[in-house]
Amino acid sequence: MGIQITSANLDRDRNSSRINLGRGRTASLDDVETGLRMAISKGYTSASDPVVTKVRNFLAIARDRS
DSSP: OOOOOOGGGEEOOTTOOEEEEETTEEEEHHHHHHHHHHHHHTTSSOTTOHHHHHHHHHHHHHHHHO
16 A cells, blocks of 8 residues: 555645545645654654655645645
């Protein structure tokens, strides 16, 4: 299982940037950031993992566009 980040995944509602996860589920950008922090703190991934950098960059871009 993996994550694919595309512009089609973002709901362009100006009040709330939500990511369509499929099957009727969504997550906010804050949810993604919280999950990332938890994954790092619980040792599921390291802060130096390239995926962590990519997720952080995604969050910055998505927040800048909302």
